[in-house]
Amino acid sequence: MNEWIISREMICLLNKINGDEILHKSNGGFEFWDKEKDNILNLYFKEKLSTIQIGKIYNCDGSTIQRQFKRWDIKLRKRYNGIYEVDENYFSTIDTEEKAYWLGLLLADGHISKRNKVMLCMKDLDEIEKFKKSLKSTHPIKYNKDGNPSISIGCKQLCDDLRNIGFTNRKSYEIDINKVLSFIPKELLNHFVRGMFDGDGSIKVYHYNYLKNPQYHFGYTGTKETCVFIQNYLEFNTKIKKEGDYTYTCVTRNFNKIKEIYYILYKDANIYLDRKYKIFINEIIK
Numbered sequence: 001m002n003e004w005i006i007s008r009e010m011i012c013l014l015n016k017i018n019g020d021e022i023l024h025k026s027n028g029g030f031e032f033w034d035k036e037k038d039n040i041l042n043l044y045f046k047e048k049l050s051t052i053q054i055g056k057i058y059n060c061d062g063s064t065i066q067r068q069f070k071r072w073d074i075k076l077r078k079r080y081n082g083i084y085e086v087d088e089n090y091f092s093t094i095d096t097e098e099k100a101y102w103l104g105l106l107l108a109d110g111h112i113s114k115r116n117k118v119m120l121c122m123k124d125l126d127e128i129e130k131f132k133k134s135l136k137s138t139h140p141i142k143y144n145k146d147g148n149p150s151i152s153i154g155c156k157q158l159c160d161d162l163r164n165i166g167f168t169n170r171k172s173y174e175i176d177i178n179k180v181l182s183f184i185p186k187e188l189l190n191h192f193v194r195g196m197f198d199g200d201g202s203i204k205v206y207h208y209n210y211l212k213n214p215q216y217h218f219g220y221t222g223t224k225e226t227c228v229f230i231q232n233y234l235e236f237n238t239k240i241k242k243e244g245d246y247t248y249t250c251v252t253r254n255f256n257k258i259k260e261i262y263y264i265l266y267k268d269a270n271i272y273l274d275r276k277y278k279i280f281i282n283e284i285i286k
Contacts, residue, residue, distance in 0.1 A: 033068045040065065041074070050085050050138045051076065086137040088157040091165065098134050100188035101195040101271050103165070105131070107175060108199020108222070114169050116159040121150035122199070127273055177225045193233055194265045196226070198273035203258070205283040214283070218258045219251040234261050259284055 033040075036058070043049045043057070051069075052062035069076055077085050094100055105127075110120040120131055121144060128141055128149045139153050166179035184192050197220065204217040220230045227240045227250040236252040243249050252258060262280045266272065 030071070033071075037068075037072065040068065044069075048136050052083070053138070084137065084139045084154070086139065086153050086155050086158065087135050088155050089161075090135050091158060091161040094165075094184050094188065097188060097191045097268070098271055100184055100191040102131055102134060103180070103184070104192040104195025104197075105199045106162070106167070106195075107177075107180065107226075108196050108201075110199075112159045112162050112167055112169060116154060116156040118153045118155065118158050118162065119150065121148055123148045124273060124275065125149045127198070130271065175223075177223070177229055181229070189233070190264055190267055191269065191271075193230065194269060194272055196220070196222070196230070197265060198276060200226075201230075201276070203276055203279045203284075205279065216253055216255050216258050216284070217251060218253075218261055219249055221247055221249045224248045234264060236261070255284075 040054060040058075043054050044051070049057075050062070051065040054065050055062045058065070066076065091099065091103065094103060106118070106120060109122045110118065112118050120128060122128065125141070128151050132139065132141065132151055135153065135158075137151070137153055139151055141149050141151050144150055165183045166176045168174045181189075181192075200221050202217065202219045202221075204219075206215040206217070208215065218236075220227060221243065222230070223246060224240060224242075227248045231237060231240070231250050236250075236254070236257050238250055238252050240248050240250045252261075262284055266277070266280070
């Protein structure tokens with residue numbers, strides 16, 4: 001798995017750099033670094049690579065790149081844990097589809113800790129990678145004891161903004177959904193709900209030999225408050241069933257209603273969990 005992605009334009013630019021010159025002058029020679037200044041700044045500010053990643057390109061460590069920035073009197077992005085970087089103001093304002101979507105997914109499958117870490121864990125690696133890319137994070141993706149990928153982003157500003165929105169240091173059953181909703185513009189609400197669904201929702205189609213037609217299932221599991229909100233927003237009125245101390249479920253098996261739900265959830269959608277989207281496309285909208 002690649003640690004970062006560089007644009008085709010930048011690859012062409014880097015190919016012009018003489019490899020031997022990098023190898024022999026990476027740890028010194030102001031003339032060499034000044035010659036590469038524009039390339040390095042482009043990698044750092046446009047391509048969003050970290051100084052460690054840039055150092056690997058130039059066959060040196062990150063501190064060598066950092067010294068050139070200091071010499072050029074150019075400020076580095078804020079770093080966390082002494083190594084990793086992230087867009088610390090990402091959730092300061094919920095004003096894009098991606099921000100609304102990730103907020104919904106974090107409400108379902110993520111949480112923030114007392115030690116100011118934003119954590120997201122789910123079985124879909126590609127979803128974790130998309131989240132990491134959206135936040136311009138250089139934090140590593142790790143795997144828990146169950147083999148599921150996860151990411152832990154240490155950043156006080158991110159956590160403070162999420163707390164301000166309504167998140168707590170506990171799991172989602174303590175989140176005030178109405179407070180969270182007050183921070184999301186109406187035109188972005190379906191993206192937020194899609195994030196909630198991709199985390200805690202389910203779409204299933206059962207094919208039985210003894211039945212002529214397939215059996216359809218759309219469900220959501222969360223707190224009683226989030227289930228009520230999901231039902232109201234997606235306009236299906238079924239019994240909300242208690243499953244545990246804090247968890248409830250709401251389900252509809254009506255094919256026409258599930259089809260309507262698809263058009264609500266995926267209107268103007270550019271980001272979603274691929275495996276659930278494919279079930280809608282292949283089984284519902286076909």
